[in-house]
Amino acid sequence: MRKLPGRFFFVAWLLTFACSPLPAAVTDQFRPWTEYKTILWIGDTAYKKPEKVPLFFQRLREMGVNTAMVHGDGNLQPLLENKFPYYVENMVNRGLCLKWSSKVTDWDKFVTVWAKSGRPDAALVRDYCLDDPQWRGWARKEMQSLVRKNMANAPLAYDIRDELSTTVSANPFDYDFHPITLAKFRAWLKTQYPDLAALNAGWETKFATWDAVRPFTTDQIKNRMASGDALPRGQPDWQAVQSIKFNPTTARQSPTRWNFAPWCDFRTYMDISLAGALDDLRQAAHALDPRTPVGIEGTQMPSAFGGYDLWRLSQVLDWVEPYDIANAREIFGSFMPGRPMMTTVGESDPNHARRRLWHLLLEGDRGCIVWWSEDCINWKSDDYALTAKGRALAPVLKEMTSPLAQIFLRATRERDPVFIHYSQPSIQVDWLLESTLDGSTWLRRFSSFEAEHNRMAKVRNSWLKAFQDLGYSPQFVSSVQLERDALLANQNGVLVLPQSYALSGKEVAAIRQFAQFTQQREIAHVIYADGTPGLFDEHGRLRVRNELEDLFPPSLSVDASRVVLANSTAQPARAGDIARFGRDRVQPGANEDWTGWIQKHTRHLAPPVTLPVEARTRIHRYQFGTARLVAFERNVNYQMSENLKQAGGNETLEKPIDLEAKLAQPAHVYDLRTQTYLGRTDKINFHLDPWQPSLFALLPEKIPADNLISTLQQAAGRQP
Numbered sequence: 001m002r003k004l005p006g007r008f009f010f011v012a013w014l015l016t017f018a019c020s021p022l023p024a025a026v027t028d029q030f031r032p033w034t035e036y037k038t039i040l041w042i043g044d045t046a047y048k049k050p051e052k053v054p055l056f057f058q059r060l061r062e063m064g065v066n067t068a069m070v071h072g073d074g075n076l077q078p079l080l081e082n083k084f085p086y087y088v089e090n091m092v093n094r095g096l097c098l099k100w101s102s103k104v105t106d107w108d109k110f111v112t113v114w115a116k117s118g119r120p121d122a123a124l125v126r127d128y129c130l131d132d133p134q135w136r137g138w139a140r141k142e143m144q145s146l147v148r149k150n151m152a153n154a155p156l157a158y159d160i161r162d163e164l165s166t167t168v169s170a171n172p173f174d175y176d177f178h179p180i181t182l183a184k185f186r187a188w189l190k191t192q193y194p195d196l197a198a199l200n201a202g203w204e205t206k207f208a209t210w211d212a213v214r215p216f217t218t219d220q221i222k223n224r225m226a227s228g229d230a231l232p233r234g235q236p237d238w239q240a241v242q243s244i245k246f247n248p249t250t251a252r253q254s255p256t257r258w259n260f261a262p263w264c265d266f267r268t269y270m271d272i273s274l275a276g277a278l279d280d281l282r283q284a285a286h287a288l289d290p291r292t293p294v295g296i297e298g299t300q301m302p303s304a305f306g307g308y309d310l311w312r313l314s315q316v317l318d319w320v321e322p323y324d325i326a327n328a329r330e331i332f333g334s335f336m337p338g339r340p341m342m343t344t345v346g347e348s349d350p351n352h353a354r355r356r357l358w359h360l361l362l363e364g365d366r367g368c369i370v371w372w373s374e375d376c377i378n379w380k381s382d383d384y385a386l387t388a389k390g391r392a393l394a395p396v397l398k399e400m401t402s403p404l405a406q407i408f409l410r411a412t413r414e415r416d417p418v419f420i421h422y423s424q425p426s427i428q429v430d431w432l433l434e435s436t437l438d439g440s441t442w443l444r445r446f447s448s449f450e451a452e453h454n455r456m457a458k459v460r461n462s463w464l465k466a467f468q469d470l471g472y473s474p475q476f477v478s479s480v481q482l483e484r485d486a487l488l489a490n491q492n493g494v495l496v497l498p499q500s501y502a503l504s505g506k507e508v509a510a511i512r513q514f515a516q517f518t519q520q521r522e523i524a525h526v527i528y529a530d531g532t533p534g535l536f537d538e539h540g541r542l543r544v545r546n547e548l549e550d551l552f553p554p555s556l557s558v559d560a561s562r563v564v565l566a567n568s569t570a571q572p573a574r575a576g577d578i579a580r581f582g583r584d585r586v587q588p589g590a591n592e593d594w595t596g597w598i599q600k601h602t603r604h605l606a607p608p609v610t611l612p613v614e615a616r617t618r619i620h621r622y623q624f625g626t627a628r629l630v631a632f633e634r635n636v637n638y639q640m641s642e643n644l645k646q647a648g649g650n651e652t653l654e655k656p657i658d659l660e661a662k663l664a665q666p667a668h669v670y671d672l673r674t675q676t677y678l679g680r681t682d683k684i685n686f687h688l689d690p691w692q693p694s695l696f697a698l699l700p701e702k703i704p705a706d707n708l709i710s711t712l713q714q715a716a717g718r719q720p
Contacts, residue, residue, distance in 0.1 A: 030293050030318065033340050036409055037156060037367030038397045039067040039087065041344075043374045047078055055384050057082040059377060063390050064397030065370065067156055073146060080153065087156040089297070091146045092139045092281060095128030096164035102127040107168045111443045119219060119235075126176035130166070130277045131184045139277070140284040151289040157319055157340070158289075160281050163298035166270050169642065170303035170447035172431075174217045176270065185269045186213050192265070192539075202539060203262045204230040215266030218442060221432065228257040238439040246433050248532055248554035255542050264428045264502075264540030267304050271424065274307030279316035293318030293340060297369075298642075301326035301451055302422070304431040309424040311335055311478040321369065324360075324640040325447075326457035327464055327476075331422060333363055334476035340366040346644025348375075348389045351691040354396045356638065356646065358693050361405055362620045362631050364413065368400070371644060403709045404672060404695065410716075411622035411629050416607060417493040418467050418474040420460065421482065425502035425538045430456040432540075433501075448641065455579050459498045459530060461637065462581040466595050467496075468635050469585065471607040471619045479538070482507050487514055492605050497529035504538040508547050515551060515568050524604050527551070530561040530578055563601050571601070585616060586637060588652055608664040615659055616652075617688065625716030626700055629672075632661065632686070633693040654690045661686070667698035675708040 040063070046056050057078075060068070068079055068086045072093060079086045094101040104110045104127070114123050128135055147158065167173045189210075193199040196210055207213045216224070223229075223236035225244055251258050282294040299322040300308045307313075310328060313320070314335035321342045322328045332341065343360050345368050347353040357368055370376065376390035386394065399405065434455055435442045451457070467474045474496075477487065483506040487493055495514055503511070511533070514525050532552045536542055546554070551564045559577035564570050574597050581594045595613045609630055611617050618635040621628060634654070639647035661684040663669075669678040671686070672695040678684065680702070686694050703711055 029290050031154060031291050033156070033293075033366050034410060035066075036361065036401050036405060037067045037085075037342070038065050038401060039069060039156075039342070039367060039369045040065045040376065041089075041369055041372040042068055042070075043372055045379050046373050046377070047075065052384060053078045054082060056377065057084055059384050059386055059390075060084070063376065063386055063394045064401065066401065067367070069369075070150075073149070076150070076153065085156055086153075087159060088146055088150050089159040090162055091158060092142050092161050095130070095135055095139065096161040096277070098127065098165065098168050099163065104168075107171060107446075111171075111173065115440065115443065121177065121217075124174045124177040124217065126166070126178055126181075129176060129178040129180045130273045131180050132178070133180075136277065136280060139281055143281050143284045144288055147285050147288045147292075151292065155292055158285055158292055158294045159321075160278060160294060160296050162296070163642070164274075164296060165300065165306040165308075166274050167306050170300040170306035170308050170450060172218065172305045172435075172443055172445055174266075176273075177214075181273065182214065184273070185215065185266060186210050188269050188272065189213065189265065202541060203265075204256055204259055205262060206231070216262035218263065221260055221263035222436070222442070224259070225257055225432070225436070228254045230256050230259075236440075241436055242439040244436045248535055251535075251542055252544065255544070258536075258542035260429060260432055260536070260540035263432070264425060267428050268309075268424070271307050271309035271312050275309070275312040275316050278313070282316060282318065295319035295321070295340075297321040298323055298344075299328065299332075300447055301328050301454075301457065302331065302424070302427055303447065303450065304428045306447070311422060311424065311480060319366075323642060324638050325451045326454065326639075327461055329360070329363065329638070330464065331476045334422075335478065337364075342367045342369055344369045344371050344644055345393070346371050347646070348392060350392045350396050352646065353393055354399065355633075355636075355691045357396060357400055358405075359633055359638070361400060361408060362633065362693065366409065368397075370397070403713075407624060407672075407709060407712060407716075408622065408629060408631065408695075411624040414473060414621040414623060414628075415475050416472045416605070417487075417491060418472045418496070418605070419477040419487055419494065420463055420467075420474055420496045420498060421500050422476045422478050423500050423502060423507075424479065425504075425536070425540060426500050427456065429501040429536050429540050430454075430499055451639065451641070456499045458579040458582055462578045462594075463496045463498050463528070465582050465585060465635060465637070466578075466598055467494075468618050469595055469613050469616055470599055470602070471610045472605075473607075473619070473621065479504065479507055482510050485510050485513070492524050494526045494528070494602060494605060497527065497533040499530060500533040501531075502536040502538055502540055503534035503548075507538075508534050511548060512551075515564050515566065525566040526601050526605075527564040528561060528598065528601075529564075530559070563597075565601065582637060583649065586650055586652055590614075606664070610662050611659055615657065617657075617659065619661075620693075624697075624712060627712055627716070628667070628698040630661075630684075630696045630698060631693045632659070632688055632695075634688065634690050656690060657688050659686060659688055660684070663698065667700065668702045670697040670699070670705060670708055671695075672697055672708065675705055677702070677705040 040060055068084050069089045070076060070086050072090050166175050200207055222241050223232040226236050226240040285294045295317045300306055302308055302310050310331045319340040320332055322332050342365055345353055376387055378385045378387050435445055515527055529552050532554050534546050534548045551570050552562055560573045560575055561578055562573040584590050592613055609619050616635050618633050620631040636650040636653050663682045666680055666682040668680050669684055671678055688694050
């Protein structure tokens with residue numbers, strides 16, 4: 001556990017811009033972040049011998065580290081005296097991360113005792129209420145005190161807190177039943193329901209007054225699921241819970257059983273509560289220092305718990321360092337275009353570190369945080385020698401700050417109009433449906449378990465990887481963005497609905513319009529979905545009638561997929577579980593049934609650079625002046641755990657391969673690594689190293705190959 005206390009490009013860009021509103025703080029207000037930052041997380045040992053502090057910073061430079069950090073109210077003098085840039089970490093150390101500031105010091109023990117002691121409601125009150133004005137006031141003062149201390153030094157960034165959560169990580173628990181939270185929740189409900197009668201009708205409850213309104217706990221909603229009673233008493237029959245299986249064709253015979261609104265609404269509010277607290281602290285910092293971005297570190301996978309609605313978080317952060325779990329990095333990347341992102345390096349093996357850092361730079365990362373100084377410096381040696389890990393990472397870190405990497409950092413990314421739906425209400429509904437098998441032990445579906453076993457996460461990753469294997473650069477689209485009709489530009493496009501169980505009425509209307517939209521035959525819209533989207537509304541309430549049923553009938557099982565073409569042309573469903581594709585694709589002898597089926601309906605959207613799908617190779621494209629930059633990397637599955645370990649299973653893609661890429665239009669092609677001219681051609685033959693990407697420039701006119709990178713920078717007007 002880390003941390004102690006052409007036209008196609010224009011269309012893709014246009015759609016991305018339309019779908020990606022910036023947060024309240026406009027990114028142009030910040031100091032330029034145009035260089036890749038290699039940051040070392042520094043422990044206390046570094047400053048124990050003041051006479052050796054200059055030597056320590058000398059070793060950092062030798063390692064390729066160009067930035068450091070200070071923890072909270074830590075000592076700035078060593079950084080300032082050695083003229084070392086830094087960011088400020090963990091500025092609010094009470095209330096946001098319960099690992100370090102709660103009486104619950106052992107979460108496993110806490111939930112075990114809670115269950116054995118009868119699951120008392122008193123334990124559902126969080127130690128720190130995120131809506132409490134007193135806590136908010138204290139936290140704002142903490143932020144502003146540290147901003148005042150650091151702002152004159154122009155720090156790289158402010159980090160509110162690492163590994164924060166409304167629970168711990170994304171572990172399930174019914175926080176927060178604090179009276180202040182419940183009062184705020186009721187006030188929010190009044191914006192969602194016209195009056196108390198409408199709330200009672202929607203929830204199937206009988207509250208006499210607004211002050212009496214309480215959300216359902218997880219046990220209560222599971223009791224409703226098991227019994228079918230609107231207001232069941234006592235504890236659930238856990239065997240009955242475990243036997244429940246949602247069947248879209250029969251569910252409407254017992255609609256109360258599948259009305260999750262009293263639970264889902266509270267989960268939504270807790271997401272709002274965390275995002276609101278972060279935005280409050282961010283604005284407090286900006287009031288004093290509007291030039292330094294404010295963000296968080298160590299974020300979790302999309303989840304029904306913990307406050308991890310990634311869309312809401314993306315709207316209140318200037319930068320983020322996510323744990324790349326269940327496609328979290330790519331989701332944040334879609335929702336935060338142009339805003340800085342970083343990762344933490346836990347690898348000691350330079351191959352694995354190089355592969356992941358290049359991958360993330362190509363995704364848009366602006367830096368990395370190496371964990372940590374205690375592992376990289378030999379404190380027992382007189383000369384503070386670099387350890388084996390420090391020496392191994394040195395060439396990797398230097399490569400990430402090289403002129404070659406820099407041109408990709410400053411290039412403009414090309415995205416394709418392939419949109420994968422991100423729906424937090426669907427994530428909530430999915431959690432309830434998946435966790436029935438756990439019975440009374442649902443509270444032990446810790447985030448580490450969820451990362452490996454959540455079916456929706458597997459479905460999402462499978463759709464993403466399938467389109468990437470086909471050469472596309474997909475992007476995620478949130479429910480809010482879909483409601484704004486941002487996909488209805490007069491251009492070709494694809495919408496993917498991965499287990500989109502719960503949709504608002506506006507989303508349903510937007511999807512129908514997308515399916516039916518075409519006045520010209522050359523415009524094509526395609527929708528892929530597994531199961532039937534929109535069976536539930538945005539509150540988690542089973543619909544009596546779903547307006548998407550003619551396109552995706554409830555008779556479709558969850559593990560069947562269908563494609564709908566423009567003008568509501570529904571194609572026969574494809575049997576088979578796409579959730580398995582993400583892992584099957586990296587196994588020896590993997591077949592191409594899924595990618596072949598997808599490709600059949602998207603040929604009109606063929607990307608400008610393609611490879612054989614069986615190559616399992618990712619293609620990144622960028623605009624850099626008049627050049628199109630292209631990067632090829634093996635399309636491995638990245639799954640990061642909280643202990644900074646990467647999941648395995650990519651061995652078949654960790655071998656070199658010879659490939660031929662096809663270009664839609666001939667171009668003057670240059671190999672950027674060797675700085676050689678390959679001729680004017682419509683194909684690129686190259687040898688792909690599994691541990692680093694192959695990099696090329698495609699130009700309309702021939703230029704000298706000597707000093708190629710410098711020439712490209714000058715031509716693009718983007719000199720370092």
